[in-house]
Amino acid sequence: MSFRKRNIGLSPGADRTPVANIAAQQPQAGPSPESSPGVRPSPDDGRPTTSTGTPSLDNLLAGHAGLALGKSLLIEENGTTDFAGTLLRYYAAEGVVQGHKVHVIGMMEQWGRNLPGLIGTADLAEENVDRRKEEKMKIAWRYERLGEFGAGVSGSRVPAATGDKSQVPTEGGPAATQAAFCHAFDLTKRLTHPSLSSMDYIPVMPSRESPYISIHKRLQTAIASSPPNTIHRIVIPSLLNPAIYPPAASQPENLLQFLHSLRALLTTYANRVTAMITIPLSLYPRSSGLVRWMELLSDGVMELCPFPHSPDAAAANAMSGAATAQEEPPHGMLKTHRLPVMHERGGGSDQNIGEDWAFTLSRRKFEIKPFSLPPAEGDHEAQQGGAAGGMPKKADLEF
Template sequence: MSFRKRNSVISTSATAQAAISKIENAPILGVRQSPVDGRLTTSTGTVSLDNLLAGHSGLPMGTSLFIGEHGTTDFSGILVRYFVAEGLVQGHQIHALGLHEGWRSDLPGLSTDVKSSSKSDTPTGDKMKIAWRYESLGSVNAQRDREALQRQNSSTAGAASTFCHSFDLSKKLNPSEVKGQIGFHPSMAAMNPNPKANSFDSPFKLFINAVSSKLANSPPSWIHRVVVPSLLSPTMYASSSSQPEEVLQFLHALRALLRQYPTKLVVLITIPLSLYPRTTGLTRWMELLCDGVLELIPLQSDSVHAPPPTSKSDAKSEDKVQGLLKVHTLPILHEKGGGSESHSAHDDQSFSLSRSKGLIIKPFYLPPADDDSHDQKTADSGKKDIEF
């Protein structure tokens, strides 16, 4: 029989506790704290959309974003692709409702356009004319500084990670760059496997059960993203799904999962407003059950229906406004308020599609009226001179 002092500390347990604390405090890829209140946030895959979300610089964990789009365009679908691609690159778990396996090939790839701002890119004619010995001394110092910077970057490469990646619409997501997993769930009703029950299982209930089981059995460090594109679209959902008791119960269940797992789950939902306008009671109830509500209004022009811009027309597409964006509600910390509205989110916003930057959201300004009057005056003066 061995005896041990009561207040003695076993070294093995101390090391085990230190290892466990290190694992718990390890940073999670794709997640950082909000600059407003320190809440965990994740990126939507679009930098301009992250900056619009109440100053959190990302979508707060445990919240949902509801995006409605008018017309037959698919700008909201591009936001969904960026949202899913960002999650797969960060190693998150994706749960998609109503999509098929072939949709994975439509995800944009990582952009490789890197702009270097090193001193070696400066032309030789702009260098200072100094003595050869001082010039060599400067090159030695620059080489020493460059080596120190490389060592510092290599030492901090594991600690720092990219919060929002840059994607290119003209490329496809490489399977080697994918770290996460995506699960596709059907949106049409399936026959009940029980032969005695002549009923159909609701796709909403099956999806909720699958997501809740994944959340319950996953480690705390796993981040889950739920994507519901084109909700209640006739091409993806049965007519029974548009019943209020079906879709509202589904959104209630999603909201309950968000409140149950506030640090592991985010939701992105899109809906065609041409079929379900905001004037109907069903759409307004769906908006009330979501934390953030955005409205996309594409402009009627030929550029809207054009394919994604190429590298040559990328600069022109950024300047050309392709639609308006209205912000109705933003994700906040609690019902009494929270977040910052200093970004003038309630002002008129516009968006344009770029190949390398995705959907660019910026404030909308009308051109000054003086330019039109000046052009009209110059045209009239020219006519008068010709007549004279």
């Protein structure tokens, strides 16, 4: 039995005005990474990603369609070729075009002057290639003068679009409101961009101690003093190359400490920094413990295995069936040892690990595509003999 009076409440209502005042006094969050140029959410889990400058490489990175911010990518290469250096130039050129801050370690300004020239957006470049293929498949030359179905007579007299193809169209459509995520470049041209002069070149200074101490301090100062919406790209070409790095740089206590500090920078500024590193396996093979530790401290690890360069080998690769008559033969194989799988709940898949991938370097792009051998062919002598003797007789067939 209750002895409480019916006209008295249990407790007075909570005053919500202080809560509203506290909420109004909280500082507003800074700009989101997606608002920065060249950054978009991952289609897999929504984390911010940026392009590597190579669309086929973006599609290979664990389903994120780009390199996630705060992650690093290690590219290993066998032999004396420099295909990995070409990927780095695409990566740096994409950052320059997007207005990102590019930090190049161990190279001089001449390396930045050799970045490939800008053609346009990657989507427009692919559309132009598809359009050329469609034109080659037309039945007769007179159909080229006809417009689309239902366009009337004026459809065949529409002049071709002129102007700079590198600009994104501005007349309606989604391409008018969305900035380009990835661009197409030409290796035979040189990049000219206002942001090219703002690239940061960090030399490797010889020191009795670790030569990476000054590099880490300069990177940390540049990232901490930049605006919060600035995206940084760290480019490290030919790590441990004796022509660039002193002998003390290859000591495990110095190199692994630098990689740990670089990983700490990527974790501290997870929404602002990415890194791409290359290393020559001809000098430091994967069987060494130092390279194994480098792979463990990197989020993604890929290996480029170029084909031997000789006329006979090139002819064999061209006749292997890996490329059609319209496509160029592959220049080597690409192995994915590790992809940036973010956490145990998902955030990236490693389904591409173990697949056979081939890479092709043309004048305008570095393309990665699946590699497949042609079907087994029959005996050439038997085929020639059958062609010479004609079809067998009906009596010779056994049922």
